[in-house]
Amino acid sequence: MKKYSLYLVAILGSVLFLSGCGDQNGKASSNGALASNNAEKVYVAPGEHDEFYAFMSGGYSGNVAVYGLPSGRMFKEIPVFSQFPTNGYGYSEETKPMLETSFGFIPADDSHHPDISQTNGELDGRWLFINGNNTPRIARIDLKTFETAEIIEVPNSAGNHSSSYITENSEYVVAGTRFSVPIPQRDMPIKDYKGNFKGALSFISVEPETGSMDIKFQLIMPGFNYDLSHPGRGKSHGWFFFTTYNTEEANSLLEVNASQNDKDFIAAVNWKKIEEYVENGGGTMVPANYTHNVYSDETHSATSTMKKEVLTVDPTKVPGAIFFMPTPKSPHGVDVNPTGDYIVGNGKLSADLTVFSFDKMIAAIDGKKFDGEAYGLPILKFEDVLAGQVKSGGLGPLHTEFDGQGNAYTTFFISSEVVKWKVGTWEVIDRKPTFYSVGHCMIPGGNSRKPFGKYLVSMNKITKDRYLPTGPELEHSAQLYDISGDKMELIYDFPTHGEPHYAAAIPASILAPKSQKIYKLAENEHPFATKNVSDARIVHDGNEVHVYMAMIRSHFTPDNIEGIKVGDKVYFHITNHEQDFDVPHGFMMIGQKNSGLLIMPGQTKTSVWEPKQEGVWPFYCTDFCSALHQEMQGYVRVSPAKSNIDLSWSLGE
Amino acid sequence: MKIVIRSTVIFFSLLLMACGGKEEKKKEGFSVDREKTKTEKPAEAVAATSTVSPSERVYLENKGVGPIKSVTLSPDIDMALAKKGEETYSQMCMACHRIDKKFIGPAPTGVLKRRSPEWVMNMILNPEVMVKEDPLAKELMAEFNGAPMANQGLTEDQARSILEYFRTLE
Numbered sequence: 001m002k003k004y005s006l007y008l009v010a011i012l013g014s015v016l017f018l019s020g021c022g023d024q025n026g027k028a029s030s031n032g033a034l035a036s037n038n039a040e041k042v043y044v045a046p047g048e049h050d051e052f053y054a055f056m057s058g059g060y061s062g063n064v065a066v067y068g069l070p071s072g073r074m075f076k077e078i079p080v081f082s083q084f085p086t087n088g089y090g091y092s093e094e095t096k097p098m099l100e101t102s103f104g105f106i107p108a109d110d111s112h113h114p115d116i117s118q119t120n121g122e123l124d125g126r127w128l129f130i131n132g133n134n135t136p137r138i139a140r141i142d143l144k145t146f147e148t149a150e151i152i153e154v155p156n157s158a159g160n161h162s163s164s165y166i167t168e169n170s171e172y173v174v175a176g177t178r179f180s181v182p183i184p185q186r187d188m189p190i191k192d193y194k195g196n197f198k199g200a201l202s203f204i205s206v207e208p209e210t211g212s213m214d215i216k217f218q219l220i221m222p223g224f225n226y227d228l229s230h231p232g233r234g235k236s237h238g239w240f241f242f243t244t245y246n247t248e249e250a251n252s253l254l255e256v257n258a259s260q261n262d263k264d265f266i267a268a269v270n271w272k273k274i275e276e277y278v279e280n281g282g283g284t285m286v287p288a289n290y291t292h293n294v295y296s297d298e299t300h301s302a303t304s305t306m307k308k309e310v311l312t313v314d315p316t317k318v319p320g321a322i323f324f325m326p327t328p329k330s331p332h333g334v335d336v337n338p339t340g341d342y343i344v345g346n347g348k349l350s351a352d353l354t355v356f357s358f359d360k361m362i363a364a365i366d367g368k369k370f371d372g373e374a375y376g377l378p379i380l381k382f383e384d385v386l387a388g389q390v391k392s393g394g395l396g397p398l399h400t401e402f403d404g405q406g407n408a409y410t411t412f413f414i415s416s417e418v419v420k421w422k423v424g425t426w427e428v429i430d431r432k433p434t435f436y437s438v439g440h441c442m443i444p445g446g447n448s449r450k451p452f453g454k455y456l457v458s459m460n461k462i463t464k465d466r467y468l469p470t471g472p473e474l475e476h477s478a479q480l481y482d483i484s485g486d487k488m489e490l491i492y493d494f495p496t497h498g499e500p501h502y503a504a505a506i507p508a509s510i511l512a513p514k515s516q517k518i519y520k521l522a523e524n525e526h527p528f529a530t531k532n533v534s535d536a537r538i539v540h541d542g543n544e545v546h547v548y549m550a551m552i553r554s555h556f557t558p559d560n561i562e563g564i565k566v567g568d569k570v571y572f573h574i575t576n577h578e579q580d581f582d583v584p585h586g587f588m589m590i591g592q593k594n595s596g597l598l599i600m601p602g603q604t605k606t607s608v609w610e611p612k613q614e615g616v617w618p619f620y621c622t623d624f625c626s627a628l629h630q631e632m633q634g635y636v637r638v639s640p641a642k643s644n645i646d647l648s649w650s651l652g653e
Numbered sequence: 654m655k656i657v658i659r660s661t662v663i664f665f666s667l668l669l670m671a672c673g674g675k676e677e678k679k680k681e682g683f684s685v686d687r688e689k690t691k692t693e694k695p696a697e698a699v700a701a702t703s704t705v706s707p708s709e710r711v712y713l714e715n716k717g718v719g720p721i722k723s724v725t726l727s728p729d730i731d732m733a734l735a736k737k738g739e740e741t742y743s744q745m746c747m748a749c750h751r752i753d754k755k756f757i758g759p760a761p762t763g764v765l766k767r768r769s770p771e772w773v774m775n776m777i778l779n780p781e782v783m784v785k786e787d788p789l790a791k792e793l794m795a796e797f798n799g800a801p802m803a804n805q806g807l808t809e810d811q812a813r814s815i816l817e818y819f820r821t822l823e
Binding site: 533 | 743744747748749756757772798799801805806
């Protein structure tokens with residue numbers, strides 16, 4: 001009996017051992033040396049830096065998370081469209097205006113597609129743009145500070161999905177609507193959608209020096225769903241391409257009703273032509289309500305302005321500017337290769353990839369070879385513009401990126417794989433599984449004329465069985481492939497926060513030297529800044545109390561405050577006097593109903609506290625700053641509403 | 654039974670103790686009346702030489718560790734420069750240094766009677782390294798409860814102007 005159980009253990013053990021040896025890279029391998037080689041490729045030793053910054057959208061987190069490649073380490077979460085308790089974004093008085101919209105204060109969104117600014121088609125690392133999908137907005141993040149600098153709302157839009165892609169000199173960032181809606185919005189029967197709903201494609205200009213955004217014009221297109229977009233490159237610079245689905249203009253049970261047509265369209269938009277039309281006085285100014293929110297690094301404050309009108313363009317009024325290319329079948333991603341020669345459209349319900357030739361498209365337009373029209377816009381003949389098809393054998397192709405060496409990489413959602421193929425010959429070179437249900441893939445610079453084709457990251461929707469379980473919800477997984485050789489190699493995967501849709505990455509060597517380390521106290525223009533500790537004071541204004549406070553390792557000035565009364569509204573305006581890198585200080589006050597603050601060196605932030613109870617209440621610093629961090633605290637004495645105790649404050653008395 | 658009575662008495666006397674005492678004691682501070690243990694030996698007496706606290710000690714030959722190797726002071730104080738220094742001082746240093754009283758850090762008044770100008774500038778410009786490598790700076794940090802001096806990112810010119818301002822503080 002004893003012998004028998006020993007055998008059993010031995011058999012079980014060897015089975016476990018064997019199954020442990022197979023890797024999930026598609027090939028069973030017990031080659032330890034190879035495995036450790038992969039580990040070395042992603043290992044970034046203590047004190048060493050990653051080669052790339054990857055900015056991944058947070059989806060329903062509304063934010064952007066910054067990861068290092070190849071390590072997969074998350075370095076920062078940048079709050080964009082959502083309140084962020086960590087540092088008080090969207091809670092502090094200075095940042096609340098960033099989340100203002102025509103619908104009021106909106107503290108959440110669904111962020112989808114980040115894109116890095118470019119000059120001459122190459123990443124310049126100045127700004128990162130990202131769309132808010134739900135309440136249509138475009139944000140600009142300053143890559144010196146990794147903070148959101150500006151948010152512009154997009155009127156006449158809904159499901160701001162075909163965004164926020166930029167042209168090759170960052171002339172425009174586009175915001176295309178996924179859902180068509182009545183323009184202007186009005187009360188009407190939903191069943192009357194067809195012919196009455198419209199799709200707005202917004203071209204937002206980017207001021208070359210400051211990055212400041214403004215809606216230059218909105219194209220009011222037929223009521224299809226404009227799903228994704230991509231600017232032309234090189235020879236196709238000046239054009240923008242948008243995929244559509246629901247060209248049926250159905251309004252219910254879209255899974256079935258929006259998949260009736262064998263082909264939908266890629267809309268090719270000659271934006272230079274429309275820009276010219278607008279410059280010459282074309283277009284119609286229409287009433288609209290949308291906010292423009294701008295954050296200033298000088299005042300450390302945001303302002304929100306309501307804009308009242310927007311310039312719309314009827315595309316039929318600009319002949320030769322817009323053409324439809326029939327594309328099978330419910331296309332999702334549209335991507336242009338780095339030379340700008342080819343436009344790849346991926347039909348979600350098609351097994352093959354459709355590649356159009358830009359040259360053929362121009363020739364067909366010049367030859368006026370049209371196959372009909374849709375709402376007055378010419379449709380090109382499929383065969384006339386087709387460059388080739390990639391017969392992949394996969395299912396559910398979504399997105400394509402390029403490595404700069406003539407290869408393309410397409411993700412397949414249904415068959416959970418990345419397929420590598422050759423641009424021009426359309427032959428499949430390699431395919432690798434993903435785990436599981438991959439959405440976008442990303443190659444650093446893959447959206448530009450100069451991709452850095454060393455790594456590919458796939459962003460997967462389903463994570464089960466991949467990591468330790470964390471209850472019913474798992475973080476999504478990103479998978480890192482080494483694409484420097486002929487064959488892709490899956491070398492690492494890591495969890496990502498929120499629902500990352502797309503990412504943009506840039507070599508650290510471009511960004512790191514420009515990284516801002518402190519805000520100069522001398523340049524602090526905040527109206528409530530305390531730049532000099534001798535200016536620390538408290539000002540009573542009705543039942544508003546303004547506390548001008550300074551902080552430095554390891555104390556607040558003042559640290560004892562008396563004369564606050566129940567019912568007062570106390571504004572703590574706190575200035576961090578440090579001028580040293582990486583020494584933020586925190587502030588939390590017992591009973592504070594909004595978030596705490598995290599204040600950067602040289603910065604001023606404001607938090608409101610409304611005392612409801614008499615007593616002596618403490619506040620303290622939340623960010624460990626020195627051996628005496630615990631001692632960085634103070635008290636506020638709160639007296640009855642009618643008491644006659646004078647306001648007073650002190651430090652060290 | 655006896656036990657019950659005894660425990661009841663103890664219980665109530667505990668209760669009384671708990672309730673006793675006024676809300677606010679007039680006596681300031683507190684003291685602990687605890688018998689000192691005899692087993693631990695008192696710490697070794699500090700070397701007799703350092704009866705003077707580090708902040709009071711005169712140590713003019715020490716130039717400190719940092720970018721400043723030598724400073725030449727003109728016989729007369731450059732009042733314009735000192736004025737600039739005062740402005741910078743009051744913006745960047747006052748959070749921790751009051752002119753003539755010990756605060757978070759030492760008072761600068763009379764500092765040039767105790768420290769070399771190089772040491773002062775190195776302390777301003779290079780505090781992280783000074784508290785690690787300069788023995789006096791190390792002792793000062795201990796005297797001031799381990800509060801590290803913040804590097805305020807001043808330029809050499811700004812530090813020089815503050816030094817000139819310190820010359821006016823006698």
